[in-house]
Amino acid sequence: MNIDEDTSAWLGCPTPLEMYKHHCALLEDELNQTQVMLHKARRNIAGLVQLSDDLVTGKTSAEDALNKARSEVARLNRENSEMDRKINGLLTVAEQRDYLTRENQRLLGELRKVTEPQP
Structure with a gap:
């Protein structure tokens, strides 16, 4: 029985080079997704900075x-x-005018009583 025989190709197992290439492809996809997320985050940050500037301007006005x-x-x-x-x-x-008018009317009434002939 020969146990040194290479059995890696029997069941379609990938070679180390194929495994490295696959791993590199996964890393590239992850890096691309990270770059997309980073770009989106930068746009969001720029929008938030603009919004903050607008709010500060609005607050000042x-x-x-x-x-x-x-x-x-x-x-x-x-x-x-x-x-x-x-x-x-x-x-x-x-009020003073009204008081003086009443006082004037009272005095006129007294004057008429004095000046009118008595019957």
């Missing part, structure tokens, strides 16, 4: 608009305060 709105609100509050003081002054003058 929103903050500017908010600051302008706050300034406008402060200005309108000052104007409202001034108008309130003017209105309160006018209401005081109106």
Whole structure:
């Protein structure tokens, strides 16, 4: 019985060279898939960077608009305060006018009583 006989070709077993070639082909496929995934990831990162830049720009413009709105609100509050003081002054003058009108009517009534002939 000869046990040194090469049996690798009996059942279609690949030769070491064929195994290395197959292994290289698997590695090449894996490398190609990795490159595709890397390219996709780089595009995603570029998109995220652009989105971040857009958000920062939008945030800045929103903050500017908010600051302008706050300034406008402060200005309108000052104007409202001034108008309130003017209105309160006018209401005081109106109350004084009404008081003086009533007092004038009362005094006219007393004057008529004094100046009218008594029956």
